[in-house]
Amino acid sequence: MFDAALDVIPLAIVAATPLLLAVQGELVVQRSGIINLGIEGMMLAAAMTSVLAAQATKSVAIGFLGGIAGAAVIALLFGLFAIALKADQIVTGTAINLLALGATGFVYRELQQGAIFVQSVPRLQRDFVLPLAWIAIPIVLALFLWNTSTGLRLRACGENPEVLGARVRSHRALALAIEAVLAGIAGAYLALALSSGFAENMTAGRGFIALSIVIFGRWKLKGALLGTAIFGLAAALQYALQASARGVPFHLLLAVPYVVTLLILCGVAGRVRAPESLGK
């Protein structure tokens, strides 16, 4: 059992990669004072547009760019309502998720002829995303958030926006743009590396799990990496159980990631301090 878990650790790291990208993106926006529930929808849209772009050009790299573009469209909508119109962020995020779910479902059926979403989708061969997500992006984000004046201002938007006066919106827009890039890569990775194509609602709540891990990690990058790693290990155990298939029913195992996330949220959330102006 334990050996089996060790065997699946590499798989778990790969499987947790889109989650880690999403966690880091959400961490940046939450540091700027925005809760973006719509990250689920951003990833879902990105997964679809990445497959469309990859199919159109037969290039995985352009597929990833297409994913980023798809996430950016959703981010633009979210920003329009939540930043420009100052609407409630949770309501906007929920609407954005419904929008992405409905729109991708609609487009999926419209373009299904020729099975464009599943048949001979180009797949990522040399995985450049994994080291990017686990090493390069965390370093770059840490340098940006804690060692540049823009990063300082961005974080100030999440704590005490009055200090900055009118520039809150532009910093939050910047944070949202960073999140869009990361969520776009995450969605594309989901479709082009972890699966071979797009399926309806394929993100399966990863966005919400990402939000929970941001809280678990106390809005810090180290915490985000640690949280994702713990979640990934729990997932690895689940895979091991599935593979050994002794006694535990498959359908209950499917619920494990969500229960683990609930436990993660309860385990530490008691003692954390959120950015002062989060959600305002």
Next chain:
Amino acid sequence: MTPIVDRRRPAGAPLAEVRVKRAAYAVGAALAAILLLALSGAAFGHSPKELLALLIGGSVGSPFALQGTLLKSVPLLLTGLSVVLAFRAGVWNIGGEGQFIVGALAALVASRYGAVASLLAAMLAGAAWASLASLMRLWRNAPEVLTTILLNFTAIHLLGWCVNGPLREKAAMYPQTDLAAATLPRYGGLALAVLAAIGAWWLLYRTREGLRLRATGFNPDAATWAGVNVRAQLVRAMAVSGAVAGLAGGIELLAVTHRLFERFAAGYGYSGIAVALLAQLHPLATLASAFFFGALVSGAGELQRTANISAAVATFGQAAVILALIGFEHVRRRT
């Protein structure tokens, strides 16, 4: 942060005038969403005219279509009310989907004791499932926005396990349960749901509990100063909200589907958010709002059957309504 549905009345404005304005915004948002749907269809080469004709014909165009719309409105009305009660208290219950599912599961198990016991079990289960989230909030400060959503996914897989495992039909042909032992008349659910709307109005506007609930949602600090135990109030609001969503699941099982299967919930829980927001969080307006979305869902079903356009357009329409409402709300605040 400005609430999406700002229910404060401007000083000196007569109530009637405010109500007419609110209704006008809601109708405007609904029309805007339908227009957007038609335009999106046009972008993929469907004629907007034909699309609208199918949408309307399939929802209110014939007595048969109207029946379908009414049946679809019942769960939407109840999940909408569930969201109204939670949001008015300032609790983010996004967990209607999960509460709907556990409600139906409990109703199925309890159905051998009769319809009344079955529905009571549904409400209890919904309340208990929702209370998991409020307990996690109280004990561990875990935000209920996330815990309720995560509990939805948990409930979906719980249902998947039940219909494939312990509750699978005796014949074991399909992943579904046997028929429930009790049934409701087809329109019994509708009557119950309308009663629930009136009951929710009574609770919110004619009882002390309702006043405390609204005060908590309006301004928790002020409510605390006025002697309301805000934490206990949040727990009660969440439980009531969960009970109503659970009831929705129980009624859907006993009156419509009679058995459970994996895709039983069909997004009714999430749709409840759109229903509640279009009704501007008023329980009686929820009647009209649920009917509109019921029509949208059954019209979208017709689109899928006749024109092979995905029924997911109903979900798209719900999102469009919410975003249009936000837009109107912004305009209202500017003027």
